[in-house]
């Protein structure tokens with residue numbers, strides 16, 4: 001896989017020479033106030049601060065000279081004016097002066113990574129120390145040169161050559177960072193590489209014409225140039241946390257993933273990719289289109305985790321809706337799919353767009369009843385044969401739809417993430433529970449329990465991907481967000497059928513006895529069943545909400561006990577039998593299916609206040625804390641993009657990395673099979689459930 005190592009072109013430098021005003025400190029307001037004081041006192045004149053800012057950048061004398069020129073005053077007055085200016089400025093050095101965002105963090109990281117740091121400024125020497133003291137910056141500089149330290153000032157190379165001499169270094173071993181022409185010219189004349197900063201006082205000079213090796217727009221952008229990676233902590237190794245961590249690691253971040261269980265992606269199940277949201281009649285077209293786009297990205301990220309079998313969508317005669325109401329959306333999704341392919345041909349992962357879906361009439365299905373089923377169905381017709389033979393066609397409305405809605409295999413996604421984490425050398429702390437977090441000025445200190453020992457580590461950025469426990473992490477930091485948690489289950493059965501099945505959806509109103517039935521095939525004649533009734537998949541008190549006191553919803557203890565300790569077998573039998581009955585209303589021969597001992601179940605979080613939300617965005621607290629709260633697995637890369645956007649805004653990542661999708665990883669499918677089978681067995685499921693009905 002292509003790995004975005006940050007640019008290390010400056011990583012072999014030994015000395016970093018910083019300019020002061022306009023590079024590390026924003027001193028313009030205090031300088032402008034003192035210039036106006038001088039002009040007012042001597043000439044009863046005053047300028048707008050923004051005009052004075054343009055004169056800053058070449059030392060105090062030039063600043064005063066420019067002020068007198070602008071005021072039309074005699075330049076012979078410079079010494080007197082300079083004295084009045086300096087007298088005032090000396091006592092008002094830090095009234096409004098501030099450090100540019102990130103300065104301390106950058107100096108501290110550069111120093112602790114062994115770089116020597118020097119300050120070379122044209123500011124009078126006596127003014128430097130008070131400012132450094134005010135901002136506690138003294139400790140970072142191994143050398144400080146002010147206006148009087150050498151015979152000549154910048155743009156002469158002399159102060160920079162002095163620095164090199166002091167440290168016994170060659171020009172190629174140093175770099176100058178500054179905002180003005182003088183900094184860049186001095187560096188050029190000394191034979192030193194220079195980095196221009198665009199946020200300072202360049203007096204309208206075009207910095208690029210003075211040959212800097214690059215120009216940065218905020219000081220943190222220096223970190224990637226020196227090969228210093230942003231440290232990201234991700235709490236929770238479910239599909240959200242693992243995928244985010246792997247993705248950020250690809251982009252060059254230094255990521256640590258904390259997961260309290262002993263393997264990745266072992267939370268609530270995932271079995272439908274939802275590439276188009278065709279299982280959800282109740283959600284908006286916009287959410288369906290978003291799910292389509294996101295699912296395509298997920299397939300490209302985890303191709304070995306997808307079961308490429310289609311889904312048959314039916315509307316039973318008991319349902320008030322008409323199947324024709326599904327058609328405009330299918331057409332919309334087909335068009336959107338074509339558009340995504342037009343944008344990037346690699347998006348063609350759901351087959352030919354013209355064959356995104358197909359409709360079957362009762363008569364066509366009657367014809368298919370006479371056909372011989374095939375072991376490896378290739379066409380929609382072939383996938384429909386078992387359906388035509390086994391389903392009671394009189395219980396359905398027409399047309400019946402078959403669509404390229406694929407399956408998501410939990411065990412294979414977990415195996416893929418495990419291999420990708422290994423391949424990217426992601427720091428995965430399994431069996432490690434985050435127990436306390438402290439917010440710091442530029443990040444978070446995370447305490448965690450690892451093998452019974454409490455340890456702690458600082459992170460520049462924190463991602464809360466703790467699934468239904470996200471509220472517990474929010475509470476540790478005093479952050480609040482409204483959310484739901486829903487406990488749900490799907491049931492595993494074994495059924496002796498000679499056919500290879502597509503997934504089948506029997507629509508029905510959620511929460512009623514006719515709730516939607518989902519018949520999900522796995523190899524080896526295993527079938528997973530959902531039935532959206534309160535006695536099968538849903539639970540009477542399964543949906544819980546946050547109250548005003550905590551970001552963690554009030555989840556019934558019985559569900560937590562089920563998650564942590566498992567189910568009692570009577571409940572498994574009762575609910576699975578009901579699920580078999582629910583589905584065999586339409587597939588009569590399915591009545592003979594056998595109950596398997598462990599359902600797939602868990603608590604799923606839904607952020608916000610809309611319990612029907614399916615395509616969820618993440619949310620943030622400030623710039624350095626993200627909640628990766630997904631409802632459907634397919635949203636993980638959208639969420640990761642939103643985090644990358646913040647990391648770029650903070651200066652930690654290059655802009656070109658936003659929405660980077662050039663995945664070239666190819667996992668060995670056999671290796672995925674082996675790990676997935678091991679996970680299935682270890683978690684109490686038949687190992688055949690780790691395989692898929694159809695590879696790409």
Ligand SMILES: Cc1cc2nc3c(=O)[nH]c(=O)nc-3n(C[C@H](O)[C@H](O)[C@H](O)COP(=O)(O)OP(=O)(O)OC[C@H]3O[C@@H](n4cnc5c(N)ncnc54)[C@H](O)[C@@H]3O)c2cc1C
Pocket residue numbers: 235236237238239240241258259260261265266267268269270271272273274408432433434435465466467468469486487488489490600601602603604605628629630631632633634
């Ligand atoms: C019955 C059912 C069927 C579903 N079907 C589908 C489907 O078909 N398709 C689909 O896309 N989605 C489906 N979902 C939803 C899907 O399972 C979830 O959206 C998804 O698993 C959420 O992933 P996550 O990474 O956010 O959370 P989780 O998988 O819950 O991961 C969170 C992780 O954080 C860890 N953790 C928590 N606290 C800490 C801590 N303090 N320290 C360290 N680790 C911690 C947990 O151990 C856990 O592993 C289904 C859900 C259910 C319940």
